[in-house]
Every structure is written in C-alpha cells, then in structure tokens.
Amino acid sequence: MSTRTVAAPVVDVKRVTTQSLQEMKAAGIPIAMLTAYDYTTARILDRAGVDVLLVGDSASNVMAGHETTLPITLDHMIYHAQCVVRAVQRALVVVDLPFGSYQGNSKEALISAIRVMKEAGAHAVKLEGGEAVVPTVERIITAGIPVMGHLGLTPQSIYRFGTYKVRARDEQEAEQLRRDALLLQQAGCFALVLEKIPAVLAAEVTASLSIPTIGIGAGVHCDGQVLVTHDALGLTTDFNPRFVRRYARLDQVITDAVQAYIQDVRDRAFPSDEESY
Structure with missing residues (x-):
C-alpha cells in the first residue's frame, strides 16, 4: 500500500566522527544529538543536520511501550540500529548496549559490542556506569570500538535508585561522579552523557574533561545536548520532566x-x- 523510500545520494557530505566531536568541543561549537529508532525518522533527522543519532534503549519505552528500558534485548537494539544506519549519510550513529548485554563480564560486553558494530554497521556504542565498568570500557576500546559513557541518572539502574530524581545533589555522590568521569576519560571514552545532574556540577565536570559531555537535564554548559526525539517533537506527551522542550x-x-x-x-x-x- 506504500512505496519504499530510498535515500537520495548527497554530494560532499562530511561525516561526523568521534574526532569531529572533539574538534567541536575545542572550538566551542555545541553538539546536537537526538534519538532515532527507524529508517524514515533517522533520514529526516540526518538531513536536518543533527550531529549524533543515538539508537537509545529508550526504544523500549517509546517504540515498545515498556515502563522501563530494561526489557529491550540486544537483538532488538541491533534491529533498530540497522534501520537507522541505512538512513544516515552524515551523523555519527551511537547505539546503546542494553541491560544484560555487558554487566556480566567484559568478555560478554565485547561480544555484544562487536555484534552491534558488525551486524548493524554502527559507529560507536554507549554504556552506563562509572568505575565498575572501566575494565569493560577498556576491553571494548582495545578491540577498536569507540565507547560513549553515561553518568548521573542511569535508567538501566532504576530499580536500584528507586526514583528518577536528580542525581549527585549530595557531595559524596557528586565527588564519585567527578571521579567516574575522569576514570572513563582515562579508559578511552570519546564522550560522556551526563543525565539529570545539577547544572553547576555538569559545568564543572565538562570543564575538567578533554572529551565532550552531552547533557540531558544537566544544564546549558555541557558540550552538547540530547533529547528523545519523540519527546522533542511531541509524539509522546505523557512524559513531562522539566528538561524536555517540545519543539512541535x-x-x-x-x-x-x-x-x-x-x-x-x-x-x-x-x-x-x-x-x-
């Protein structure tokens, strides 16, 4: 009942790479990142000029209707990533490693990351956590796979936190976050997502790192920002945290x-x- 859309070739498209993000940080150019889970939406976002497309495990919420990100599987993530990669000609495509695909041990994590890169054609993976995941980050990077870190509110740990409230308000947790950020940078992460932490702390961490930070609910002084596309475009309206701006x-x-x-x-x-x- 419908015809398949095919991405038209774009001439002289400069690919965004991990090095591009580093150069943007150095030049003070904020990085724009949005989520994508399907071919059609990814093509629109890519042509609009988004720098990074995150195939987020938030697909568990906005695409599958789950309450949390935990149920989505590695096979599901690879499927969504394949759809996005086929649409993209410019943006850097980063794929979340879902819950259960990397927490067991670093070997399992490496196998998961390799599957994402080989089967989906992704450009990088993202995983949550600080000091505890450093060996995993190092092992994945040793295999030549770029890794984006994620600190602050980490949705895969929601049952441990028990709430989606702002993280690192108290000094002990803030100090741990500072330490985790430096450890992830030292381990080789090319960027960090900082989710739902005080803006002052996010600015401090951003200034202390040589790699870019991408904020979500972390204030304006991160090196870039990310939103779930369905939230930004008003496709989902039952989720209303203060950091979401509806552009449509x-x-x-x-x-x-x-x-x-x-x-x-x-x-x-x-x-x-x-x-x-």
Whole structure:
C-alpha cells in the first residue's frame, strides 16, 4: 500500500566522527544529538543536520511501550540500529548496549559490542556506569570500538535508585561522579552523557574533561545536548520532566490529519477522480 523510500545520494557530505566531536568541543561549537529508532525518522533527522543519532534503549519505552528500558534485548537494539544506519549519510550513529548485554563480564560486553558494530554497521556504542565498568570500557576500546559513557541518572539502574530524581545533589555522590568521569576519560571514552545532574556540577565536570559531555537535564554548559526525539517533537506527551522542550506537537498534527482522512473516506471524498486510475 506504500512505496519504499530510498535515500537520495548527497554530494560532499562530511561525516561526523568521534574526532569531529572533539574538534567541536575545542572550538566551542555545541553538539546536537537526538534519538532515532527507524529508517524514515533517522533520514529526516540526518538531513536536518543533527550531529549524533543515538539508537537509545529508550526504544523500549517509546517504540515498545515498556515502563522501563530494561526489557529491550540486544537483538532488538541491533534491529533498530540497522534501520537507522541505512538512513544516515552524515551523523555519527551511537547505539546503546542494553541491560544484560555487558554487566556480566567484559568478555560478554565485547561480544555484544562487536555484534552491534558488525551486524548493524554502527559507529560507536554507549554504556552506563562509572568505575565498575572501566575494565569493560577498556576491553571494548582495545578491540577498536569507540565507547560513549553515561553518568548521573542511569535508567538501566532504576530499580536500584528507586526514583528518577536528580542525581549527585549530595557531595559524596557528586565527588564519585567527578571521579567516574575522569576514570572513563582515562579508559578511552570519546564522550560522556551526563543525565539529570545539577547544572553547576555538569559545568564543572565538562570543564575538567578533554572529551565532550552531552547533557540531558544537566544544564546549558555541557558540550552538547540530547533529547528523545519523540519527546522533542511531541509524539509522546505523557512524559513531562522539566528538561524536555517540545519543539512541535506532532501528536495533534497527526490526530488532525487522521481525522481528516477518516472524514474524507466516510464522505467518499477520497480518492478523487484525479487520485484514481
């Protein structure tokens, strides 16, 4: 009932790489990152000029309807990443390693990361955690796979935290985060996501690192920002943390369009003679 869309070739597209992000930090150019889970959306975001596309385990929430990110599997993530990679001509594609695919041991983590790179054609992987995952990060990087870290609120640990509240408000946790950030940089991470931590702390950590930081609910002084695309475009509206800015209300646009279509069908106004063979 529909035709397959094919990405048109783009001439002289400069690929965003991990080195590009390093250069952007050095030049003071903020990095724009959004999530993507499918071919059509990824193609639009890539052509719009987004620097990094994150195939996030948030697909568990916005694509599959789960309450947390925990249920999504490595096979699911590889499928979503394959769809995104086929659409992209410019952006750096980073793929979350899902819960259970890297926490067991560094060998298991390496196998998971290799699958993501080989089967999906991704450019890098992302994993959550600080000091405890440093050996895992080092082992993955030794295999030539770029790793993005993730500190602060780490959704895969939600049942340990028991809440989605802001992390690292107290000095003990803030000091651990500072230490974790430096350890991840030393281990070879090319960038860090800082999620839902005080803006002052995020600014301090950003200034202390030579690698870029990407904030989500971490203030304006990170080297870049990331949002879940479904939140930013108003496709999901039941999730309303203060750090989400809705740049559109596509839920209403789609509702209006579908209702207009239904009415045209009911009225036999669609298809018209011009739309028929």
